[in-house]
Amino acid sequence: MERTGVLVVSYGAREAAIIDAFHESLEYKVDIYVVDKQKNPFNLKKSTEHVVIPNLDVDKICRFVEKRRGKINFGIVGPEKPIVNGIRNKIEAKTGIPIICPTKEYAIEASKVSQRLLFEKAVPHANPRYKVFNPEDNNSTNIVRKAVYAWLDEIDNQAVVKPDVPSAGKGVGVWGDHFTTREQLFNHFLANYQYGKVIIEEKLDGEESSFQAFCDGKRIIPLPETRDYKRAFDGDLGPNTGGMGSYKNTREILPFMCTEDWEKETEIVNKIFKTMKKTGSGDGSELRGIPFYVAFMHTKKGLKILENNSRPGDPEIINILPLLKQDFTEICFKILEGSLTKVTTERKASVVTYKAPPSYGGYREAFPDQTISEEIGQPIHLAKAYRLRKELKNNVRVYPASMELRDGQFYPLTSRTVAVLGIGNTLEDARELSIKGIKAIEGGALWNRQDIADPDHIRKSVNHMEELRRQGK
Numbered sequence: 373m374e375r376t377g378v379l380v381v382s383y384g385a386r387e388a389a390i391i392d393a394f395h396e397s398l399e400y401k402v403d404i405y406v407v408d409k410q411k412n413p414f415n416l417k418k419s420t421e422h423v424v425i426p427n428l429d430v431d432k433i434c435r436f437v438e439k440r441r442g443k444i445n446f447g448i449v450g451p452e453k454p455i456v457n458g459i460r461n462k463i464e465a466k467t468g469i470p471i472i473c474p475t476k477e478y479a480i481e482a483s484k485v486s487q488r489l490l491f492e493k494a495v496p497h498a499n500p501r502y503k504v505f506n507p508e509d510n511n512s513t514n515i516v517r518k519a520v521y522a523w524l525d526e527i528d529n530q531a532v533v534k535p536d537v538p539s540a541g542k543g544v545g546v547w548g549d550h551f552t553t554r555e556q557l558f559n560h561f562l563a564n565y566q567y568g569k570v571i572i573e574e575k576l577d578g579e580e581s582s583f584q585a586f587c588d589g590k591r592i593i594p595l596p597e598t599r600d601y602k603r604a605f606d607g608d609l610g611p612n613t614g615g616m617g618s619y620k621n622t623r624e625i626l627p628f629m630c631t632e633d634w635e636k637e638t639e640i641v642n643k644i645f646k647t648m649k650k651t652g653s654g655d656g657s658e659l660r661g662i663p664f665y666v667a668f669m670h671t672k673k674g675l676k677i678l679e680n681n682s683r684p685g686d687p688e689i690i691n692i693l694p695l696l697k698q699d700f701t702e703i704c705f706k707i708l709e710g711s712l713t714k715v716t717t718e719r720k721a722s723v724v725t726y727k728a729p730p731s732y733g734g735y736r737e738a739f740p741d742q743t744i745s746e747e748i749g750q751p752i753h754l755a756k757a758y759r760l761r762k763e764l765k766n767n768v769r770v771y772p773a774s775m776e777l778r779d780g781q782f783y784p785l786t787s788r789t790v791a792v793l794g795i796g797n798t799l800e801d802a803r804e805l806s807i808k809g810i811k812a813i814e815g816g817a818l819w820n821r822q823d824i825a826d827p828d829h830i831r832k833s834v835n836h837m838e839e840l841r842r843q844g845k
């Protein structure tokens with residue numbers, strides 16, 4: 373067995389799944405060097421060396437890598453912040469160690485406005501109608517309000533407000549969900565506008581899917597499609613979150629999709645890839661990694677892009693990694709060499725459910741009665757859930773995320789706490805196992821959505837899509 377050393381820059385459960393994939397390698401003995409946001413118990417256990425750099429500062433990470441020259445063969449980065457801050461440029465320039473993630477120039481999530489402009493060039497039909505409002509125009513609030521309302525007249529109030537920089541201000545707000553009057557919309561707008569540009573785009577009616585692809589710089593290799601549950605609460609209600617769970621069906625596509633949808637998505641993403649290569653300064657190798665996490669909306673007028681990120685989805689990549697038929701370490705080497713031509717996955721379904729603390733996703737405010745619990749402030753116990761992995765032949769996997777080690781125990785922090793993946797021959801089986809794992813996690817007053825991959829939720833998405841296709845004819 374060949375030995376190799378890998379740097380993993382980690383934020384949460386997504387990277388625990390990446391580390392698991394390296395650990396499961398049959399062809400390589402992988403020494404894993406983790407730079408983590410927190411003391412993730414899974415990552416701690418599986419790594420050769422584990423350090424915590426809470427803000428994932430690129431210079432600090434680079435210094436960690438410089439000191440381990442000769443031990444680390446390549447690196448892989450999960451979270452977007454260090455990618456946007458140019459982690460690949462810096463580490464490669466200073467150490468020569470190749471990193472799997474796009475360079476700063478191609479960190480597409482840095483600006484939603486730049487994304488829309490890129491799509492306008494590459495795939496105009498996949499852009500919703502939108503307008504950009506720029507505080508640097510220095511218009512008075514009254515003039516801005518007039519311009520916003522004039523645009524709302526044009527799109528009949530059916531609007532989505534998005535800050536240019538994803539983490540700035542109040543985030544994405546959707547008409548009918550987060551505001552129901554123009555005044556409320558404008559307040560949401562202003563809360564973002566004080567930090568920079570804001571997009572107001574038409575609200576799309578449709579079904580969402582997450583497209584992901586490995587890229588070796590030369591080509592895009594699409595991965596099976598997944599469905600993310602972005603909203604905090606059952607029935608797709610409440611604020612947007614990082615994703616409360618996700619599923620993958622037994623085939624490459626989701627139940628409400630047809631094969632043609634997936635082909636069209638791939639065509640769209642390839643056009644974006646080619647345009648980026650043409651307009652960028654490199655030959656494409658700067659894009660290697662998972663530069664295309666694309667959230668699509670399937671509408672009656674075809675596919676529209678909600679957003680594009682240059683990193684794997686969390687939780688969506690967790691649905692896929694354990695089902696890869698090829699060795700993940702081998703895939704990484706091919707990505708680095710520019711020789712990845714094919715990736716195949718098992719014909720199995722998988723469901724991820726996240727547990728989160730009451731402070732996450734507006735849960736405490738929405739359900740004050742349910743958050744008065746003697747479990748608050750208590751540690752989390754994962755042992756029972758961990759045992760299921762062995763008992764159920766690797767079909768239940770527990771990936772911790774935002775929790776910290778204190779006095780030998782793990783306590784929830786403020787973000788999503790722990791993800792449980794269930795794998796099965798059917799979606800129902802996979803869902804049952806994910807829920808089984810979730811139920812086996814004790815302590816911490818954690819909550820989770822109950823309807824991830826729920827047959828009713830899926831049926832509704834299929835019916836909705838059939839109706840939209842009829843309307844679109």
Ligand code: AMP
Nearest residue numbers: 500532544574575576602612667678679
């Ligand atoms: P984004 O960060 O752009 O992916 O937006 C977060 C969520 O807001 C998406 O997952 C959708 O549920 C919703 N959303 C974003 N853009 C639109 C849109 N144009 N129409 C309807 N919903 C949207």
Ligand code: GLY
Nearest residue numbers: 614615685686687
């Ligand atoms: N789950 C959504 C994302 O990773 O962006």
